[in-house]
Amino acid sequence: QVLTMTLHPMLPKALAQFADVLDYPQPDLADKARLCAQTVAQMELTPLEAESAQLSPDALLSAFAREMEPMSFGHLEEAYASTFDLGGAYPYVGYQLLGETYKRSIFMLELKERYRAHGMNEADELSDHLVCILRYLSVLQDEDEFREMVQFAILPALDKVLAASRMHDENDQSSLPLYLAVLQALYDVLTRTVGESLMKAANWEAEHAQTQCEAMDEMPLAYDTAE
Numbered sequence: 001q002v003l004t005m006t007l008h009p010m011l012p013k014a015l016a017q018f019a020d021v022l023d024y025p026q027p028d029l030a031d032k033a034r035l036c037a038q039t040v041a042q043m044e045l046t047p048l049e050a051e052s053a054q055l056s057p058d059a060l061l062s063a064f065a066r067e068m069e070p071m072s073f074g075h076l077e078e079a080y081a082s083t084f085d086l087g088g089a090y091p092y093v094g095y096q097l098l099g100e101t102y103k104r105s106i107f108m109l110e111l112k113e114r115y116r117a118h119g120m121n122e123a124d125e126l127s128d129h130l131v132c133i134l135r136y137l138s139v140l141q142d143e144d145e146f147r148e149m150v151q152f153a154i155l156p157a158l159d160k161v162l163a164a165s166r167m168h169d170e171n172d173q174s175s176l177p178l179y180l181a182v183l184q185a186l187y188d189v190l191t192r193t194v195g196e197s198l199m200k201a202a203n204w205e206a207e208h209a210q211t212q213c214e215a216m217d218e219m220p221l222a223y224d225t226a227e
Helices: 011-022 029-043 057-068 073-084 091-098 102-117 132-140 143-170 178-192 204-218
Strands: none
Touching: 011 029, 011 132, 011 178, 029 057, 029 178, 057 178, 073 178, 091 102, 091 143, 102 132, 132 143, 143 178
16 A cells, blocks of 8 residues: 655554553553653654743653553543543544534544444444544545544544633643643644644534523423413
């Protein structure tokens, strides 16, 4: 198969390693994070000017590895759940972009077909899980599709998750909680290798809440009609 990728040659390897770090934690999580940090450091990515004050992606990954190293397996699971399940940083790209809609279902079906075409079985996860998409990108040879997936799906979803989580602590943006540091590192690697996000994810949550309120206001209540 002819390689058509002109993107950084180490990017597929880095994305496969990011997928390992962001997957449900295993006892060797710190080692996986260090391995990913080494790969990212070897890529020698030049920082975007606006990010100069921020830690580099490999430094974020190394810090994550140091934090996770002494934790018991139970604590690793807690750290994962507190970010992705309870913290609202749901790792489902389609959900972040489209909410629980018909469009998300179509997006997920399309992903499944693409995975199958590449001999991938996305196992137990829903097909729009970030980890599944990263594993898919790590074997994808089509650069146009690669760029499209990153700039129109992954980056807008990450942008939204990171912006929402920063709002929890406006005063201290330097220390991102654990897994968010990994998401930030991934975001930085993708923007430096592929380019900026080409879309802003809609704030469908606010729109949904508004629609629910309006529906409640318009709902005729039994005692309104009583004479």
